[in-house]
Amino acid sequence: MSENSGVAVLDPPVPEEAAPPVRRKGKRHKHNLAGYGFLAPWLIGLFAFTLIPMVYSLYLSLTKFNLLTAPQWIGFDNYVRLFSDERYLQSIKVTLLYVVTSVPLKLAAALLVAVALNRGLKALGFYRATFYLPSLLGASVAVSVMWRQIFSRDGLVNQFLGLFGIQGSDWIGDPRYALWTLVLLSGWQFGTPMLIFLAGLKQLPQDLYEAAAIDGAGRFTVFFKITLPLLSPMVFFNLVLETINAFQTFTPAYVISNGLGGPIDSTLLYTLYLYLKGFGSMQMGYASAMAWVLFAVIGLFTAIYFWSARKWVNYAD
Amino acid sequence: MRTEKKQVHWRAHAVLIVVLVAMIYPMVWLVGASFKPENQIFSTMNPFPFAFTIANYINGWTATGNSFTVYLANSLTVSLCTVVANVASCSVAAYAFARLDFAFKRFWFAVMLGTMMLPFQATLIPQYTIFYQLNWINTFLPLVVPYLLATDAFFIFLMVQFIRGIPRELDEAAALDGAGHVRVFFSIILPLLRPALLTTTILTFIWTFNDFLRQLVYLSDHSRYTAPLGLNAFVDRASGSSYGGMLAMSVVTLVPTVAVFIVSQRRLVEGVATTGIK
Numbered sequence: 064m065s066e067n068s069g070v071a072v073l074d075p076p077v078p079e080e081a082a083p084p085v086r087r088k089g090k091r092h093k094h095n096l097a098g099y100g101f102l103a104p105w106l107i108g109l110f111a112f113t114l115i116p117m118v119y120s121l122y123l124s125l126t127k128f129n130l131l132t133a134p135q136w137i138g139f140d141n142y143v144r145l146f147s148d149e150r151y152l153q154s155i156k157v158t159l160l161y162v163v164t165s166v167p168l169k170l171a172a173a174l175l176v177a178v179a180l181n182r183g184l185k186a187l188g189f190y191r192a193t194f195y196l197p198s199l200l201g202a203s204v205a206v207s208v209m210w211r212q213i214f215s216r217d218g219l220v221n222q223f224l225g226l227f228g229i230q231g232s233d234w235i236g237d238p239r240y241a242l243w244t245l246v247l248l249s250g251w252q253f254g255t256p257m258l259i260f261l262a263g264l265k266q267l268p269q270d271l272y273e274a275a276a277i278d279g280a281g282r283f284t285v286f287f288k289i290t291l292p293l294l295s296p297m298v299f300f301n302l303v304l305e306t307i308n309a310f311q312t313f314t315p316a317y318v319i320s321n322g323l324g325g326p327i328d329s330t331l332l333y334t335l336y337l338y339l340k341g342f343g344s345m346q347m348g349y350a351s352a353m354a355w356v357l358f359a360v361i362g363l364f365t366a367i368y369f370w371s372a373r374k375w376v377n378y379a380d
Numbered sequence: 381m382r383t384e385k386k387q388v389h390w391r392a393h394a395v396l397i398v399v400l401v402a403m404i405y406p407m408v409w410l411v412g413a414s415f416k417p418e419n420q421i422f423s424t425m426n427p428f429p430f431a432f433t434i435a436n437y438i439n440g441w442t443a444t445g446n447s448f449t450v451y452l453a454n455s456l457t458v459s460l461c462t463v464v465a466n467v468a469s470c471s472v473a474a475y476a477f478a479r480l481d482f483a484f485k486r487f488w489f490a491v492m493l494g495t496m497m498l499p500f501q502a503t504l505i506p507q508y509t510i511f512y513q514l515n516w517i518n519t520f521l522p523l524v525v526p527y528l529l530a531t532d533a534f535f536i537f538l539m540v541q542f543i544r545g546i547p548r549e550l551d552e553a554a555a556l557d558g559a560g561h562v563r564v565f566f567s568i569i570l571p572l573l574r575p576a577l578l579t580t581t582i583l584t585f586i587w588t589f590n591d592f593l594r595q596l597v598y599l600s601d602h603s604r605y606t607a608p609l610g611l612n613a614f615v616d617r618a619s620g621s622s623y624g625g626m627l628a629m630s631v632v633t634l635v636p637t638v639a640v641f642i643v644s645q646r647r648l649v650e651g652v653a654t655t656g657i658k
Contacts, residue, residue, distance in 0.1 A: 093481050093482050093483060094480045094481055094482055094561070095482045095483055097476075097480055097482075097560075097561040098476050098480040098481065098482025098483075098485065099476075099482060100476075100561075101472050101473065101475055101476035101480060101561070101565070102473060102476040102477075102482075102488065104469045104472060104473065104528070104529050104530050105469065105472075105473035105476075105492070105529065105530040105536065106488075107529050108469070108526065108528075108529025108530050108531045109491065109492075109495070109529075109531075111529065112503065112507060112526045112529065112531050113495055113498070113503060113531065115506075116503040116506035116507050116510065117502060117503060117506070119506040119509070119510075120502065120503065120505060120506040123505065123506060123509075128509075130509060130512060176396075176399065179392055179395065179396060180396070182389065182392060184389060184392060184393065184396075185389075186393075188646070188649075190396055190400065191649050192641075192645040192646075192649055193400055193403075193404065194400070194403070195645075195648075195649060196404075196638075196641060197403060197407075199586060199637070199641055199648075200590065200634060200637060200638070201590075202587075202590055202591075202592070203590035203592070203608065203633070203634070203637070204590075204592055204608040204611045204612050204615075204630075204633070205608075205611060205630035205631070205633045205634045206630075206634075208611065208614075208615060208626060208627070208630045209406055209407070209410045209627075209630060210406075211615075212410075212413075212623070212627065213406050213409070215422075217422040218422070219405075219406065219409055219425060222424070222425045223425060251403065258649060303497075307497060307499065310499065311499050311500065311501065313592070313593050314592045314593065317592075318612070318615055321615065321616065322616070334501055334593070337501055337504075338593065338596075338597075341504070341505050341508075342508075342597055347505050347508075347509065350505055351505050351506070353501075354499075354501045354502050354504065354505060355502070357499060357501055357502070358498075358499060358501075358502045361497075361499055365497065
């Protein structure tokens with residue numbers, strides 16, 4: 064398996080360029096003028112739309128600010144208040160529950176379908192494209208509207224359950240179930256990780272499978288002892304990306320709850336609460352503090368993934 | 381051996397088709413329901429309307445403050461401007477990272493990768509206040525201008541990966557002929573980069589067209605509403621009454637994305653598979 068086979072995106076991509084063996088060493092002339100010339104738009108954007116706003120947001124998080132009057136310094140008050148804010152704690156609970164259920168569901172579905180597709184089936188292109196479509200449409204208002212109707216009291220799901228004589232609930236209106244409709248929506252959108260898994264599966268060395276077949280290994284043994292370990296870099300990559308995405312989910316929660324996070328805050332995902340605080344009640348200092356906590360939490364999750372990766376991600380080829 | 385393999389395939393097809401039908405059923409139902417008379421929408425699972433009507437489309441088109449003609453035109457304007465801005469700015473930055481050697485290159489490259497992981501909420505509020513100071517609220521500028529400056533690092537990364545696959549001999553030959561970096565970029569790299577530019581175009585278009593939060597925050601006037609905002613206005617007021625119109629307009633806002641998908645699905649699937657993304 065070659066190192067830079069397109070999908071091995073986790074390899075730090077730059078280094079091998081710097082020192083091609085053939086070129087004479089020591090006489091590497093730099094093109095600073097051209098380099099920074101071409102880089103200029105990105106650099107300006109980096110400072111104007113990312114770095115400076117982030118510093119500014121850190122400052123705002125230490126102030127009381129409603130956009131109309133000047134920010135008023137209050138130190139760490141916003142952060143302290145966060146942890147006595149019942150709705151905030153509820154939004155953390157809901158979000159964590161959403162992340163730790165939707166991400167594994169999505170990745171498991173993606174992996175299962177990818178393995179099922181990876182057998183040289185006919186019509187692979189058709190399957191791939193159709194399974195991918197939901198994740199492409201995923202974040203839109205229209206799909207969320209559709210989901211809301213499907214899970215409404217007299218929606219498609221309950222009509223289907225009715226065929227078996229089961230009386231379905233009002234899934235969207237019941238605080239016990241509303242969040243799970245969002246988890247299912249996320250699971251429905253397994254197309255992107257599926258494509259990545261599929262690309263990974265194609266790269267796996269066939270000789271291992273032939274050897275396993277000769278040894279008479281069963282299908283499950285092959286999957287858990289060969290496929291999954293070899294695919295672990297892709298599992299890792301998808302896990303990181305999908306976790307970050309899940310923390311940022313906004314549209315479906317907004318649409319199914321009419322922008323309120325209900326019923327009784329059961330779908331109050333973090334970003335939705337941040338929106339309500341920042342743009343609903345114009346508490347922009349408070350919302351900035353929320354943004355920084357989210358940033359820290361995502362950083363923490365990512366750090367844990369990278370730290371644990373040494374134990375389960377198999378980079379040997 | 382052969383027949384055994386065929387049987388396995390047959391079973392795999394059966395399972396996959398069941399999953400596939402379950403997955404696309406909601407979408408088929410949505411389209412069918414949008415052509416049903418209001419009182420039949422929830423009466424049956426059958427997606428095909430008994431009494432076909434386009435009343436939902438006619439009523440829905442103008443049911444909220446403004447017509448969907450305006451919303452769709454706004455969405456297309458924003459999406460197309462974003463596409464042009466994104467393709468231009470990202471390809472320039474990608475050329476620098478992939479081909480030019482300059483001081484602190486590795487550092488900037490790491491920063492670029494880091495920004496890919498940054499949650500957009502982190503900059504949402506400060507960006508808003510900056511655009512507010514500039515008097516850009518309720519215009520399309522906050523939605524488009526950041527893309528002029530290559531803020532979506534994902535696409536830079538995608539193009540860097542692609543440029544690395546282009547043989548260096550090509551630019552070296554051009555350089556020997558006296559072509560400068562600008563010439564090399566425009567006459568060698570850009571034409572060969574076409575597949576990556578196409579992937580960028582398609583994904584940028586679809587993601588921008590479907591984007592909601594940023595449009596919700598920046599656009600407040602009905603005349604500036606995009607399709608997702610127009611549809612959302614429906615959701616706000618429809619509680620109870622016109623489901624038909626809401627479903628019909630959902631279909632309408634999905635049409636451009638699905639059309640782009642159908643035309644470009646092969647390119648798109650390959651692009652996603654080989655780069656790994658959202």
